[in-house]
Amino acid sequence: MMQSKTILNVYPDIDILMNEPLSKYTHTLTGGPADILAFPRSIKECQQLLDxxxxxxxxxxxxxxxxxxxxxxxxxxxxxxxLTKIKKITSHENLVVAESGAALIDVTKAAQANSLTGLEFAAGIPGSVGGAVYMIGGAYGGDIENFVTGAEV
Ligand SMILES: Cc1cc2nc3c(=O)[nH]c(=O)nc-3n(C[C@H](O)[C@H](O)[C@H](O)COP(=O)(O)OP(=O)(O)OC[C@H]3O[C@@H](n4cnc5c(N)ncnc54)[C@H](O)[C@@H]3O)c2cc1C
Structure with a gap:
């Protein structure tokens, strides 16, 4: 309990829930409580939470x-x-740059809007960019690993 007060006090501007059931967030509707469940909106907030x-x-x-x-x-x-609130997507010439919480479907839309092909296979995968990279997501013969040119960690 002391710990929960502390993090809420230290970071009042970050969305943090204490003892929050994860079944409210998982697609499988499974999961007991996370002691501290945070929804950072920026990389800076992420760093603060990690610290x-x-x-x-x-x-x-x-x-x-x-x-x-x-x-x-x-x-x-x-x-x-x-991380789904860290979801900015930008495009530069033939590259789409997406933050890790961006939904794959939104990244495929950004690719389409920039006349970039290849990522169509990912449109139906209900994950985020970070999740797809971590899980090496793929469908219909397409694999995320063939379309990631770099990652900033
Ligand atoms: C209806 C349905 C259809 C699906 N179809 C497909 C399919 O066609 N192809 C396919 O490959 N998968 C499919 N999946 C599985 C799932 O959508 C993918 O594995 C997806 O890539 C997971 O992304 P996520 O953001 O939901 O990850 P999560 O489920 O949130 O996390 C999965 C793993 O990745 C880690 N992780 C997530 N984000 C990060 C991050 N930023 N940094 C480090 N680690 C991270 C987590 O710790 C966890 O170990 C499907 C799932 C459902 C429910």
Whole structure:
């Protein structure tokens, strides 16, 4: 309880829920409570949360759109971050640059809007960019690994 007060006090501007059931977010509707569930809106907020977790020796779990997760009833200890609010997408010539929480469908739309082909296979995968890269997502013979030219971590 002390810990929850602390993080809420330290970061009043970050969307943070305490003891929040993850079944509200997973596509499988599974999952007990996350001790701390945060929804950072920027990379800076992410860094602040990670600093807090590291300073307090909390385990860290990263979730995208939670479309490939079965979470146990006991939930997840420490800090859990859902990244779907970090979702900016920009395009530069023949490149689409997407933040990790961007929905794959939105990235495929951005590619289409810029007359870029290749990513059509991903339009039906209900995940985020980060989740697709982590899971090496693919469909209809297309694979995300063939379309990622770089990642900033
Ligand atoms: C109806 C349905 C259809 C699907 N069809 C397909 C399909 O055709 N092809 C396919 O490949 N998959 C498919 N999937 C599975 C799922 O959508 C993919 O695996 C997707 O890429 C997961 O992305 P996510 O953002 O939902 O990840 P999550 O489910 O949130 O997380 C999955 C894993 O990735 C990690 N992760 C997520 N984001 C990050 C990040 N930013 N940094 C580091 N680690 C991260 C998580 O810790 C977790 O281990 C389908 C799922 C459903 C429910």
């Amino acid at each position: 807090y977790a590291n300073e307090n020796h909390l385990p860290i779990t990263v979730i995208g759109n939670a479309s490939n997760l079965i979470v146990k009833d006991g939930g997840i200890r420490g800090l859990t971050m859902i």
